[in-house]
Amino acid sequence: MPARRRLIVVGGVAAGMSAASRARRMDPSLEILVFERTGFVSYGSCGLPYYLAGLVGRSEDLVVYSPAFFKERRDIDVFVGHEVTALDPSSRRVQVRGLADGEVREVAYDVLVLATGASAVRPPVPGVGRPGVFVLRTLEDGIAMRRHVDVLTGPDRTDGGRPRAVLVGAGPIGLEVAEALTARGLSVSLVEMAGQVLPGYHPDLAAHVEAELRRHGVDVHVNEALAAVEGAGDGGAATAVRTASGRTLPADLVLLATGIRPNVELARQAGLRLGSTGAVAVDHRLLTSDPHIYAAGDGVETWHRVLRRPAWIPLGTTSNKMGRIAGENAAGGDATFRGVVGTAALRIFDVEVGRTGLTEAEAAAEGWEPVTAYVRHGSRAHYYPGPGPVHLWLVGDRRSGRLLGAQAVGPAGAVAKRVDVLAVAVTAGMDVDEVAELDLSYAPPLAPVWDPILMAARAWGKAAGREQEPGSARAAGETARGA
Amino acid sequence: MPARRRLIVVGGVAAGMSAASRARRMDPSLEILVFERTGFVSYGSCGLPYYLAGLVGRSEDLVVYSPAFFKERRDIDVFVGHEVTALDPSSRRVQVRGLADGEVREVAYDVLVLATGASAVRPPVPGVGRPGVFVLRTLEDGIAMRRHVDVLTGPDRTDGGRPRAVLVGAGPIGLEVAEALTARGLSVSLVEMAGQVLPGYHPDLAAHVEAELRRHGVDVHVNEALAAVEGAGDGGAATAVRTASGRTLPADLVLLATGIRPNVELARQAGLRLGSTGAVAVDHRLLTSDPHIYAAGDGVETWHRVLRRPAWIPLGTTSNKMGRIAGENAAGGDATFRGVVGTAALRIFDVEVGRTGLTEAEAAAEGWEPVTAYVRHGSRAHYYPGPGPVHLWLVGDRRSGRLLGAQAVGPAGAVAKRVDVLAVAVTAGMDVDEVAELDLSYAPPLAPVWDPILMAARAWGKAAGREQEPGSARAAGETARGA
Numbered sequence: 001m002p003a004r005r006r007l008i009v010v011g012g013v014a015a016g017m018s019a020a021s022r023a024r025r026m027d028p029s030l031e032i033l034v035f036e037r038t039g040f041v042s043y044g045s046c047g048l049p050y051y052l053a054g055l056v057g058r059s060e061d062l063v064v065y066s067p068a069f070f071k072e073r074r075d076i077d078v079f080v081g082h083e084v085t086a087l088d089p090s091s092r093r094v095q096v097r098g099l100a101d102g103e104v105r106e107v108a109y110d111v112l113v114l115a116t117g118a119s120a121v122r123p124p125v126p127g128v129g130r131p132g133v134f135v136l137r138t139l140e141d142g143i144a145m146r147r148h149v150d151v152l153t154g155p156d157r158t159d160g161g162r163p164r165a166v167l168v169g170a171g172p173i174g175l176e177v178a179e180a181l182t183a184r185g186l187s188v189s190l191v192e193m194a195g196q197v198l199p200g201y202h203p204d205l206a207a208h209v210e211a212e213l214r215r216h217g218v219d220v221h222v223n224e225a226l227a228a229v230e231g232a233g234d235g236g237a238a239t240a241v242r243t244a245s246g247r248t249l250p251a252d253l254v255l256l257a258t259g260i261r262p263n264v265e266l267a268r269q270a271g272l273r274l275g276s277t278g279a280v281a282v283d284h285r286l287l288t289s290d291p292h293i294y295a296a297g298d299g300v301e302t303w304h305r306v307l308r309r310p311a312w313i314p315l316g317t318t319s320n321k322m323g324r325i326a327g328e329n330a331a332g333g334d335a336t337f338r339g340v341v342g343t344a345a346l347r348i349f350d351v352e353v354g355r356t357g358l359t360e361a362e363a364a365a366e367g368w369e370p371v372t373a374y375v376r377h378g379s380r381a382h383y384y385p386g387p388g389p390v391h392l393w394l395v396g397d398r399r400s401g402r403l404l405g406a407q408a409v410g411p412a413g414a415v416a417k418r419v420d421v422l423a424v425a426v427t428a429g430m431d432v433d434e435v436a437e438l439d440l441s442y443a444p445p446l447a448p449v450w451d452p453i454l455m456a457a458r459a460w461g462k463a464a465g466r467e468q469e470p471g472s473a474r475a476a477g478e479t480a481r482g483a
Numbered sequence: 484m485p486a487r488r489r490l491i492v493v494g495g496v497a498a499g500m501s502a503a504s505r506a507r508r509m510d511p512s513l514e515i516l517v518f519e520r521t522g523f524v525s526y527g528s529c530g531l532p533y534y535l536a537g538l539v540g541r542s543e544d545l546v547v548y549s550p551a552f553f554k555e556r557r558d559i560d561v562f563v564g565h566e567v568t569a570l571d572p573s574s575r576r577v578q579v580r581g582l583a584d585g586e587v588r589e590v591a592y593d594v595l596v597l598a599t600g601a602s603a604v605r606p607p608v609p610g611v612g613r614p615g616v617f618v619l620r621t622l623e624d625g626i627a628m629r630r631h632v633d634v635l636t637g638p639d640r641t642d643g644g645r646p647r648a649v650l651v652g653a654g655p656i657g658l659e660v661a662e663a664l665t666a667r668g669l670s671v672s673l674v675e676m677a678g679q680v681l682p683g684y685h686p687d688l689a690a691h692v693e694a695e696l697r698r699h700g701v702d703v704h705v706n707e708a709l710a711a712v713e714g715a716g717d718g719g720a721a722t723a724v725r726t727a728s729g730r731t732l733p734a735d736l737v738l739l740a741t742g743i744r745p746n747v748e749l750a751r752q753a754g755l756r757l758g759s760t761g762a763v764a765v766d767h768r769l770l771t772s773d774p775h776i777y778a779a780g781d782g783v784e785t786w787h788r789v790l791r792r793p794a795w796i797p798l799g800t801t802s803n804k805m806g807r808i809a810g811e812n813a814a815g816g817d818a819t820f821r822g823v824v825g826t827a828a829l830r831i832f833d834v835e836v837g838r839t840g841l842t843e844a845e846a847a848a849e850g851w852e853p854v855t856a857y858v859r860h861g862s863r864a865h866y867y868p869g870p871g872p873v874h875l876w877l878v879g880d881r882r883s884g885r886l887l888g889a890q891a892v893g894p895a896g897a898v899a900k901r902v903d904v905l906a907v908a909v910t911a912g913m914d915v916d917e918v919a920e921l922d923l924s925y926a927p928p929l930a931p932v933w934d935p936i937l938m939a940a941r942a943w944g945k946a947a948g949r950e951q952e953p954g955s956a957r958a959a960g961e962t963a964r965g966a
Binding site for chain 1: 497527529530533538539544545547655788798799800801803804820821822823824825826827828829830835837839864865866867868895896899900901902903904906907908910911913917920921922923924925926927928929930932933934
């Protein structure tokens with residue numbers, strides 16, 4: 001009997017477990033081993049803020065399937081607490097260290113999927129290693145941070161005042177945690193180095209989000225860099241955050257949410273090609289520069305369908321898609337990943353935010369001639385009671401008329417799927433004037449007769465000077481009609 | 484000084500007023516006259532159920548702009564209570580009758596927009612003319628019906644019991660009114676001739692809606708035709724509805740919501756070409772068979788982008804779009820209407836329903852080889868608290884792989900804009916396997932990591948037998964990799 005072909009998957013969160021599962025479905029005979037450094041696999045890390053908030057009761061609720069499930073139901077051997085410390089493509093072997101016993105062993109593979117993900121960046125300032133300072137990336141991070149919040153808000157706390165959290169970084173994670181900790185009763189300060197929350201989004205959009213944060217009592221500081229985390233003594237627990245401008249913000253808890261970087265040590269050491277973004281480079285089949293190693297997830301570049309080149313946009317939904325493709329191909333399939341268009345969304349308190357495609361700055365940097373149109377328009381019929389308006393920014397190319405991107409902010413429920421509508425239009429390469437005539441659903445409780453999307457596309461036609469001028473139109477019409 | 488060119492618009496609701504307004508914007512010098520048979524122009528007739536419900540307080544709230552506004556701000560002369568009784572294309576004159584004084588006059592035009600809309604059909608059975616029997620089409624219809632509901636639910640009613648409404652027809656209007664009158668405290672029965680509510684939608688989708696209606700106490704009778712409206716004496720008020728199967732349903736109010744038909748009398752009498760659907764035929768510029776008459780709105784055919792031929796799909800949002808195009812062209816412009824893809828949506832109680840593109844039956848009738856996939860999938864991350872799942876049906880062509888249509892039902896807020904996402908995909912002519920990889924927004928409170936749309940597209944690949952077979956995929960992959 002010939003030996004079974006062996007697939008090794010390095011990393012067992014979104015991309016890794018998607019790859020393993022898909023490979024199993026493609027090839028029942030494959031031997032599949034997954035090595036995961038942390039103690040958990042197959043969990044929704046995007047749910048960590050909601051676990052902190054208490055909206056998700058137990059950390060297990062974030063886990064989709066357990067290692068036992070993978071073993072019993074999918075014949076996949078999952079090794080948690082096992083770190084792959086070396087990867088040798090020439091001999092097709094990995095070196096694995098069991099974190100519990102320190103034991104190191106070598107394991108051979110026929111094909112490998114690298115899904116090592118990304119890690120939170122800790123700013124290089126004094127005090128970031130103090131107790132009470134957290135990052136939020138793994139399930140362990142979440143469990144540790146929630147335990148700390150539980151203590152701060154529990155009956156045993158010694159300080160009678162309201163516990164204080166300082167969150168460094170006002171990107172999606174910082175904002176979602178701001179909501180979560182506010183819900184837990186903490187007094188929350190946000191510190192952001194850029195001039196606005198949600199850097200990368202339109203400043204006016206960010207202003208709406210900042211107003212919503214303040215409305216819920218979050219203390220927002222923009223243009224403020226982290227200088228140090230102060231504490232009691234050398235290694236004592238964090239008690240305050242000091243900013244570069246000299247401000248001191250008392251803190252019973254500090255979150256560092258200043259970004260992530262791809263985990264590429266293993267790839268680099270193995271001689272795999274990295275892209276210009278710093279993440280692992282892959283082709284459309286998600287094959288790395290080694291013919292037996294696929295890669296997927298937050299540590300890997302993805303194809304940007306508008307930029308038409310690789311980009312590094314780590315997101316859970318993309319990791320799942322990539323993992324599926326990598327697993328299919330690792331099992332002998334021939335799937336290609338079409339890529340992304342830069343869609344993202346989040347909800348902060350009662351406000352929803354989303355984007356797709358390029359921002360005006362991104363478009364300009366690519367040599368387009370971007371024009372942005374802005375509209376503020378109800379998300380329901382004018383007479384139908386409901387929440388406030390949707391604010392929508394459309395970016396299109398003046399020369400070609402093509403839709404390049406969109407951003408939106410508005411009431412919960414009214415934004416993300418509208419952004420998705422535009423994501424499909426961007427994907428299809430539609431012109432803005434085609435967007436203006438899309439046959440979108442209408443009913444008074446669901447949308448106004450002219451959806452904000454249609455209004456924005458019409459406004460763009462005017463902003464870009466592409467709408468027929470009354471005078472010239474008349475002349476053209478007269479000629480066409482022969483009148 | 485040369486005489487001003489004169490545009491006459493016949494009908495002043497959605498299409499008519501859009502046409503007049505757009506024409507004014509295109510050509511400040513045009514003389515614009517609008518004749519409207521009823522007493523109101525520029526109102527949202529789709530809002531009538533919400534006016535009945537009391538959610539919209541006053542009938543004026545449904546009106547976007549008054550005749551005085553049009554006169555003062557847009558220099559458009561609106562004549563309400565004026566019926567155009569004849570149209571003579573050869574002399575370019577209309578005959579108009581003032582309903583208040585009965586006076587008839589002739590008015591010449593240079594160009595005309597026909598926006599005569601559609602009328603409610605009253606089934607030809609005894610008793611449909613009795614007091615207490617309503618249709619719901621015009622603002623006057625809504626005012627009369629609400630007045631009746633106010634009396635039935637007011638302090639002066641003589642009968643101590645709960646007032647009873649029987650609604651004939653379980654299409655969108657019948658269902659929206661069922662919700663409205665339930666909210667007003669009436670006991671509501673629905674009578675539908677077809678075997679399900681929402682005829683034309685997937686039967687399983689209809690079953691969800693029917694369950695929602697029953698959950699809110701609505702008494703639903705399908706496979707029941709209206710036989711007569713009974714009442715006290717010959718012309719007395721309605722007291723009951725009798726069905727073809729012999730059932731008698733007591734009624735203090737009867738609504739006939741059995742459909743509408745296009746108002747084409749004027750067009751027919753003027754010799755304009757009607758389409759095979761019975762509605763007015765137009766070209767892509769919305770020009771009728773007469774070179775000086777455009778047409779728009781519920782009385783007119785629209786181009787169906789999937790069927791690639793004219794269809795009659797009267798909807799408010801389409802009427803507005805068509806009106807704008809007709810007005811632009813009537814003023815000398817050269818705009819074309821790209822058409823529709825059959826998108827529609829409604830919300831009934833806590834359930835949202837939508838469709839786009841073709842149903843399986845429609846696709847089969849066109850010679851496609853339709854395959855339908857069904858999924859039931861959460862609208863948020865699995866761990867995020869929220870309402871029930873979205874049910875989604877995707878129709879695609881087995882041979883080409885092209886997405887042809889979709890239908891969905893699910894919790895309020897989770898359906899209509901997902902249908903719109905698919906409407907754009909249908910419009911763009913996407914294949915289902917391209918839909919399966921769309922870069923849609925993801926955040927735990929907004930969508931699961933695999934949106935129901937992506938799940939449905941994947942399920943379709945399996946249902947249509949287009950997904951790579953595990954065995955063959957492996958073989959193909961081995962060859963491609965040279966292993």
